[in-house]
Amino acid sequence: xxxxxxTLLYGVLGLVVAAAMHLRGHPGQLLWHxxxxxxxxxxxxxxxxxxxxxxSGLAAxxxxxxxxxxxxxxxxxxxxxxxxxxxxxxxxxxxxxxGLLASPEFDRGRAxxxxxxxxxxxxxxxxxxxxxxxxxxxxxxxxxSMRARAEAEIERAHLEIEALSAQIRLLGVAQxxxxxxxxxxxxxxxxVEALTDEVLAPAWI
Amino acid sequence: MNTFDxxxxxxxxxxxxxxxEAQLTDWTARMVRLASIGTALYGVAxxxxxxxxxxxxxxxxxxxxxEGALPAPIAVPLALVGGLFGALAVCLPSFWFYxxxxxxxxxxRFVTAQALRVQARTAVLLLGCLPLYLAFALSGTLGFDVGGxxxxxxxxxxxxxxxxxxxxxxxxxxxxxxxxxxxxERRGPFLLLMVAGWGLVYSTVAPVAVLKLLF
Numbered sequence: 442x443x444x445x446x447x448t449l450l451y452g453v454l455g456l457v458v459a460a461a462m463h464l465r466g467h468p469g470q471l472l473w474h475x476x477x478x479x480x481x482x483x484x485x486x487x488x489x490x491x492x493x494x495x496x497s498g499l500a501a502x503x504x505x506x507x508x509x510x511x512x513x514x515x516x517x518x519x520x521x522x523x524x525x526x527x528x529x530x531x532x533x534x535x536x537x538x539x540g541l542l543a544s545p546e547f548d549r550g551r552a553x554x555x556x557x558x559x560x561x562x563x564x565x566x567x568x569x570x571x572x573x574x575x576x577x578x579x580x581x582x583x584x585x586s587m588r589a590r591a592e593a594e595i596e597r598a599h600l601e602i603e604a605l606s607a608q609i610r611l612l613g614v615a616q617x618x619x620x621x622x623x624x625x626x627x628x629x630x631x632x633v634e635a636l637t638d639e640v641l642a643p644a645w646i
Numbered sequence: 647m648n649t650f651d652x653x654x655x656x657x658x659x660x661x662x663x664x665x666x667e668a669q670l671t672d673w674t675a676r677m678v679r680l681a682s683i684g685t686a687l688y689g690v691a692x693x694x695x696x697x698x699x700x701x702x703x704x705x706x707x708x709x710x711x712x713e714g715a716l717p718a719p720i721a722v723p724l725a726l727v728g729g730l731f732g733a734l735a736v737c738l739p740s741f742w743f744y745x746x747x748x749x750x751x752x753x754x755r756f757v758t759a760q761a762l763r764v765q766a767r768t769a770v771l772l773l774g775c776l777p778l779y780l781a782f783a784l785s786g787t788l789g790f791d792v793g794g795x796x797x798x799x800x801x802x803x804x805x806x807x808x809x810x811x812x813x814x815x816x817x818x819x820x821x822x823x824x825x826x827x828x829x830x831e832r833r834g835p836f837l838l839l840m841v842a843g844w845g846l847v848y849s850t851v852a853p854v855a856v857l858k859l860l861f
Contacts, residue, residue, distance in 0.1 A: 477678045479735035483754045484671040
């Protein structure tokens with residue numbers, strides 16, 4: 442094979458790898474991927490790294506605490522492990538709701554079309570068929586609002602966990618000044634308790 | 647710590663980073679950049695020295711691909727980067743095979759990253775050796791007959807310096823050995839033989855690739 446054919450083939454393969462790398466979430470290095478594709482091609486066969494667990498950052502921050510703060514906050518680690526499984530359960534419930542809303546029984550468009558069809562035939566709310574379609578629409582409405590609340594709760598829990606992680610890391614740095622530490626510990630113990638109660642027994646379940 | 651510092655000062659940290667699947671792509675890219683830029687800079691310096699010290703009767707050599715196609719300061723870095731990285735790419739399956747043969751279940755990605763680590767380290771060491779090389783080349787102006795040695799040493803240095811990179815590869819594999827899965831127990835200096843296998847196959851292919859690109 443001559444230089445030209447080899448270079449062309451190399452370039453085509455490089456383009457493919459560069460495009461795949463871009464789609465895989467590594468943009469901005471097109472030239473490097475194109476020129477040195479034999480070294481990047483193997484990374485395309487790697488499994489995607491698993492998503493970090495929601496409360497893993499919080500657990501890591503708590504585990505990283507030393508001294509008095511570590512001793513006081515140590516028992517909270519157990520609560521945090523419960524928090525992680527509760528958040529995973531919440532995510533699973535949300536996915537189940539999404540699945541239900543995507544099913545034909547909970548298809549709002551279909552239910553509304555059925556209602557229009559029945560009403561165009563002159564049937565009113567007293568008719569059993571119309572009543573059952575209306576009941577179905579009410580259930581769809583209820584499920585949609587439950588889903589919206591669940592999503593908001595999960596988002597709030599995630600944000601609170603992030604805030605708590607940041608506060609714990611701050612505590613790790615502020616170990617030198619006893620006044621600050623005791624105030625922070627008190628504040629955090631209350632926060633962890635509130636967050637745990639909130640996540641373990643959400644209003645929407 | 648940046649790539650340069652990590653490569654030179656924190657080999658243990660780099661080992662651990664390369665063992666993390668999530669960080670492997672990022673480190674592969676970093677080492678490709680460092681190795682290629684370092685080798686290219688060294689190549690430009692060698693090319694310039696070569697052009698300034700070569701006998702005018704030799705005409706337009708060295709060349710890249712065809713006679714008289716490119717001047718030395720362009721041809722030498724292209725040949726070094728193309729030859730060294732091309733040889734590395736060709737040798738990667740062999741490296742992985744030798745690693746498996748040594749009983750270590752290292753992924754192809756890890757093997758690639760380790761090979762690039764050697765290349766990057768070699769590039770950094772070459773840049774470190776550059777002042778010595780330039781001093782050697784300048785000694786010609788003091789009346790020493792360095793003649794054709796300037797070209798020979800300039801092109802040959804990556805292969806000599808590469809041995810230090812290979813030595814770091816051996817120590818790295820020794821450190822990560824407890825974290826790698828052992829598919830079958832090997833006796834004797836299996837790690838040394840594995841690294842020697844890597845070095846042997848690469849030092850056979852790479853000079854041929856570089857010289858083929860240069861002349």
